[in-house]
Amino acid sequence: MxxxxxxxxxxxxxxxxxxxxxxxxxxxxxxxxxxxxxxxxxxxxxxxxxxxxxxxxxxxxxxxxxxxxxxxxxxxxxxxxxxxxxxxxxxxxxxxxxxxxxxxxxxxxxxxxxxxxxxxxxxxxxxxxxxxxxxxxxxxxxxxxxxxxxxxxxxxxxxxxIALPGGPKLNPTVPCAFCGEGVMEQRAHVREGKIACPECAEKYESRVLVLNK
Ligand SMILES: [Zn+2]
Ligand SMILES: [Zn+2]
Missing domain, CATH: 3.30.1330.130 (60s Ribosomal Protein L30; Chain: A;)
Structure with missing residues (x-):
């Protein structure tokens, strides 16, 4: 083509x-x-x-x-x-x-x-x-x-x-402890000792910011 x-x-x-x-x-x-x-x-x-x-x-x-x-x-x-x-x-x-x-x-x-x-x-x-x-x-x-x-x-x-990043990667998915949705392991955060997806991690951070005000 x-x-x-x-x-x-x-x-x-x-x-x-x-x-x-x-x-x-x-x-x-x-x-x-x-x-x-x-x-x-x-x-x-x-x-x-x-x-x-x-x-x-x-x-x-x-x-x-x-x-x-x-x-x-x-x-x-x-x-x-x-x-x-x-x-x-x-x-x-x-x-x-x-x-x-x-x-x-x-x-x-x-x-x-x-x-x-x-x-x-x-x-x-x-x-x-x-x-x-x-x-x-x-x-x-x-x-x-x-x-x-x-x-x-x-x-x-x-x-x-250009040194290109390698081909398709293996991206294991893990469950977020806060919303239950799956997230690529390499994108996962840890909050209060639990796995958090970036979305929940962001919410957690904004809550901590509010609490610390
Ligand atoms: Zn345009
Ligand atoms: Zn989540």
Whole structure:
């Protein structure tokens, strides 16, 4: 089921999956084009197949939807790794040997003061109909610039070698002493000498905080 990431309607598929056109989706789309394009080229040079890809995303914003659609990497398959870094950085890695390409959005390239002022107003729900329309038009225009623009105008990228975490792990499940639900052992906490799931541990901690006030 190898698919060509450069076929024309890939952007359309991203938009359909994501539900709207926005600069964030365009960032993810372009990052995939760059990263996967480079990786394919490297594979061709080496005479190896692309094989299974692992995507490492350093944010959980709109662009990740494009990554999922175009690479097929998802949480469920364990080949989409989320690092909560708040950065527009996407890395595409061969599972087989950790060879990858890291793609980062350049800082400040999407800066547009009037558009950001409009965004603040619209997000706060105080924009007029005209301002909302202008904001949406601006979002589309920005997305179009990214999708159609020169990759190097917006992104920097380089080859990397990544040590990926091992394959599927054995995750024994233990019962939480507080709610009775099962929890992966490695996520379990101990409270008052009993096994607690993270959910119950959080409740316990907030209760202790209240008691100590
Ligand atoms: Zn979006
Ligand atoms: Zn629990």
């Amino acid at each position: 190898e698919k060509d990431i450069l076929i024309k309607d890939d952007w359309q598929r991203c938009v359909e999956f994501h539900g709207h056109i926005c600069p964030g989706l365009a960032i993810g789309y372009k990052a995939v084009q760059i990263g996967m394009g480079e990786l394919r080229e490297w594979c061709t040079q080496q005479g190896v197949d692309l094989g299974e890809i692992v995507a490492i995303v350093q944010n959980d914003a709109c662009g990740v939807d494009a990554v999922q659609v175009l690479t097929g990497c998802t949480f469920g398959k364990g080949n989409l790794l989320f690092r909560d870094h708040g950065k527009q950085v996407f890395t595409f890695v061969r599972r087989a040997d950790g060879q990858g390409v890291r793609v980062a959005l350049k800082f400040g390239v999407l800066e547009n003061k009037s558009h950001q002022e409009l965004r603040a107003k619209v997000m706060a729900g105080i924009g007029s109909d005209e301002e909302v329309a202008a904001f949406q038009a601006g979002q589309r225009e920005l997305a179009r610039r990214i999708v159609e623009g020169e990759a190097a105008e917006f992104f920097v990228w380089r080859r990397v070698q």
